[in-house]
Amino acid sequence: MTNTDYDLIIIGGGMVGASLAISLAEQTLRIALIEAASLHDNELTPPGYDDRAIALSFGSRRIFDGMGLWENIAPQTMAIQRIHVSDQGHFGFTRLDAAQEKVDALGYVATARQLGAVLMNRLRQCDNLTLISPARLTDLKLGDDHATAVITHNADNANGNMETLTAKLVVAADGGNSYVRNQLDIRTTCHDYGQSVIIANITPEKPHRHVAYERFTRNGPLALLPMPDNRCSLVWTRAPDDAQRLLNVSDEDFLAELQPCFGKRLGRFIKVGKRYSYPLQLIQAQEQIRVRLALIGNAAHTLHPVAGQGFNLGLRDVAALAQNIVDAFHAGDDIGALSVLEAYTQWRKWDHRQVIGFTNTLVHTFSNRFPPFVLARNLGLIATDIVPPLKHRLARYSMGIVGKLPRLARGLPL
Numbered sequence: 001m002t003n004t005d006y007d008l009i010i011i012g013g014g015m016v017g018a019s020l021a022i023s024l025a026e027q028t029l030r031i032a033l034i035e036a037a038s039l040h041d042n043e044l045t046p047p048g049y050d051d052r053a054i055a056l057s058f059g060s061r062r063i064f065d066g067m068g069l070w071e072n073i074a075p076q077t078m079a080i081q082r083i084h085v086s087d088q089g090h091f092g093f094t095r096l097d098a099a100q101e102k103v104d105a106l107g108y109v110a111t112a113r114q115l116g117a118v119l120m121n122r123l124r125q126c127d128n129l130t131l132i133s134p135a136r137l138t139d140l141k142l143g144d145d146h147a148t149a150v151i152t153h154n155a156d157n158a159n160g161n162m163e164t165l166t167a168k169l170v171v172a173a174d175g176g177n178s179y180v181r182n183q184l185d186i187r188t189t190c191h192d193y194g195q196s197v198i199i200a201n202i203t204p205e206k207p208h209r210h211v212a213y214e215r216f217t218r219n220g221p222l223a224l225l226p227m228p229d230n231r232c233s234l235v236w237t238r239a240p241d242d243a244q245r246l247l248n249v250s251d252e253d254f255l256a257e258l259q260p261c262f263g264k265r266l267g268r269f270i271k272v273g274k275r276y277s278y279p280l281q282l283i284q285a286q287e288q289i290r291v292r293l294a295l296i297g298n299a300a301h302t303l304h305p306v307a308g309q310g311f312n313l314g315l316r317d318v319a320a321l322a323q324n325i326v327d328a329f330h331a332g333d334d335i336g337a338l339s340v341l342e343a344y345t346q347w348r349k350w351d352h353r354q355v356i357g358f359t360n361t362l363v364h365t366f367s368n369r370f371p372p373f374v375l376a377r378n379l380g381l382i383a384t385d386i387v388p389p390l391k392h393r394l395a396r397y398s399m400g401i402v403g404k405l406p407r408l409a410r411g412l413p414l
Helices: 015-023 058-066 070-076 112-123 179-183 240-248 251-262 310-330 338-365 371-386 388-399
Strands: 006-011 031-034 053-057 078-080 082-087 093-097 107-111 129-132 135-142 147-153 162-172 188-204 211-217 220-226 232-238 269-272 276-285 293-295
Touching (some): 015 310, 053 058, 058 070, 058 310, 070 112, 093 371, 135 162, 188 240, 211 251, 220 251, 220 338, 251 269, 276 338, 371 388
Antiparallel strands (some): 082 093
């Protein structure tokens, strides 16, 4: 086989790409991580009210534990002890409890800033890793025995210079608008939900007591996740025009409109931070592997934020792909061979199908206002709350611990 500059090149240094690099840190693989933003000036700034939250499932905690990172992440997280699911204006509800599932927490909430800082600190300690940033991929060719990546250093600078790198395997972790996917003409299946989501942090009058809320309103799902200092992370789905309007109203008017949608379970909402919005689509790559190539995270699948599954699904991609790479490498096999990558994609297919089906079903089920359908779904919520096997199954789905789990997802090192 042709000698290559690297065994593995990861395109995209966000949380999924960084996690893959870290998961392989103890191996003798030669890895390059290419990121368009600068990864070298990334100093931890003081916590801010508007820090964006990320929901981590219990399964994601196990994956970070297997990587040896959880002890650094844990002090900066807020545990989710209970989840309360309800249908606005109707009688149905379901409650999940960590104690009933015999776990410390059903999930955790971390800020993207703090989680990113932990990952970056660990990346800098990886002896087998070359960080290349700021740099952009400008061309990619997949050959029978190696891949060739052309990158431009300091691409936003007129003096940027180009470099050609070769590798046995390229992993695209470059997000929902993946350059790799577009460059290689990998088609996608897209479903526009006709909705936009508003993201903001709010402070309620009453303590959140480590409870996460998923409330299905007439306008779409509304989630509140517990954060430090009694903040809650709001994820509020609205029609696109409505979302734009709500970005522009005063804080007082925004909270006044939010309050009746959520109710008074947390008392009065007394503060809201900066508001952000983006349109919601389901995007699935029709090919998640080719010879010398694998797509992971949002490059492979971008989901509706209902139930907070997106990042956790991407992290399970990392756990499975890392295990396939390591097992093939130790067996002396070619890590970029189609047979190795087909084993990975076959493993992930069930989880992808289940999670995408689950989130899609939630969105469409709770947007249907036909009275018999409304009655049926509320009876379903009540049944889930009072029938232990149903509740346990829903809890395991939300915790990301169903199906065949990779070693990292069981909290074990590679």
